Amino acid sequence: MSILNQYFRRIAHLPPALLIVLIGLLYAFLIFGRSEKPFYSDPGLMYLQTVDVLQHGDFVFDYQGRDIDPEYRLLPFRRPFLEKVNNEYYIDFPPYWPLINAPLLWLMDTAGLFIWNLTAFVLTLIVIAGITRIFLNTNAAMNLAILLYSFGCAAPLYTLYFHEYTVALLPATLSFYLILRYVHSGERRRDAVLAGFCAAISLYFRLEFV
Secondary structure, three states: OHHHHHHHHHHHOOOHHHHHHHHHHHHHHHHHOOOOOOOOHHHHHHHHHHHHHHHHOOOEOOOOOOOOOOOOOOOOOOOOOEEEEOOEEEEOOOOHHHHHHHHHHHHHHHHHHHHHHHHHHHHHHHHHHHHHHHHOOOHHHHHHHHHHHHHHOOHHHHHHOOOOHHHHHHHHHHHHHHHHHHHHHOOOHHHHHHHHHHHHHHHHHOHHHO
């Protein structure tokens, strides 16, 4: 037990910036250290969207089996994941995620598809440290908040998948921080306006953040 106490005391006294860097490196290893990067379920459909944008410059679903299945009867996808519009099929996910990832896919292959996630995750840790600092301006408190978010809840796990959840969580967390700073100071009205703007961005990415 004393060994654990010593271990946690050392972590508590680390500079929060250093802890964020270390956790960011760990997540980078988990992402880029994999020999293969499978895409399935929602991330798989988003990946297909991104490939279509990169290869064809539009969002029309490029069905590879259309020569033997011209009526698309053998497709494993159905509504609400696939929609037919003007005799063309489209994967029913918003367009912004494949648009901002297509250049990274072109530059870095599949590894590039996790750059936005990793960046947003690290920035969210910085914002969480800022939120904690409003109430308890100690390294121990900020480090505890960083650790609890990084390893104590499910949200950061989306960082390891090709998914927009982590990116949407950043402006949502930033909005919360700005509102708290506005309430705490009682003056910075600009923070309240920016909080609403950040919340709108988060809502645009993920509707459930309402």
